[in-house]
Amino acid sequence: MNEERKASSETRGYEALLLQNQLCFPLYAASKEVVRLYKPFLDEIGLTYTQYIAMMALWESRSLSVKELGERLYLDSGTLTPLLKKMEAQGLVTRTRSVADERSVIVTLTGKGEALKQRALEVPAKMSKCIPLSQEEAKTLYDLLYRVLQAVE
Amino acid sequence: MNEERKASSETRGYEALLLQNQLCFPLYAASKEVVRLYKPFLDEIGLTYTQYIAMMALWESRSLSVKELGERLYLDSGTLTPLLKKMEAQGLVTRTRSVADERSVIVTLTGKGEALKQRALEVPAKMSKCIPLSQEEAKTLYDLLYRVLQAVE
DNA sequence: ACTTAAAGTATTGTTTACAATCTAATTGAA
């Protein structure tokens, strides 16, 4: 029996409250650290991380309502409205009320926003070099994260 | 050949930029959603998520410097100083300069902070019911996340 | 048609998070 592994009086009965027994903590910390890892690469193309994922959604679709964008990114209008206004000020997107439904705001890539795609292409490659997981491990992680995500929805 | 699966002119050559091909995105989104899932449970004991993980570290150690706390939580003084001041105002911790090294601030649980541990005990159990992963899956996810985290350090 | 409910954004207020910078205390090197 390894005495050092025994619970101390401090922790006995409270194992569930140990940081290292929480799934949420490495999830939270890894997310933050990975986002931070992106920063130097994203600085080069003038995007924050949140702007980057918004641009990725638009590079796929070119034109999305704020609501659709929010559904894809798991963000609400309180986050997206100021974000998109900044991106509009940078000339990456336009924001226009839908004529069909005046409640909706349609976000559309500009030429400049579209062109940025070329430069963004290097980012995923640079990032994947920073994360030492095999293809299978990355896929396992990816699938488990999506299971969590779908359960939460 | 499934025509629908073929890359469109929009995405051809840009597969790496698809949101669904990014590992970072489900990591980011799942982290946010899980933290949000905690909110109602943490509201009951009057803590935010960040305060909760700070308390978990202190429930383990009772007394930690800001630096040590930052290392365990992957947070810097810019985040911790205002957080700990609020927790001090709530009576959960005390903050005192170390006598041995006046640069250090020692954060120590109060009786009230210690007592909160009892009520916090239910939180992990409630949370784990919200996340439909088996024991092995949770462990796999946990291990992969820690691999990512250690690589980033 | 009228009235209410619902939907889509925007706004406000609070809390994180972090880079950059500053200050005070400590350590180290010449």
Next chain:
DNA sequence: TTCAATTAGATTGTAAACAATACTTTAAGT
């Protein structure tokens, strides 16, 4: 010893993130 470099926190400024609320437009029910 003495002064430069380092360390630990605090501060400032910026960007998210989200709850709560407000506002406008649309949809639904009667």
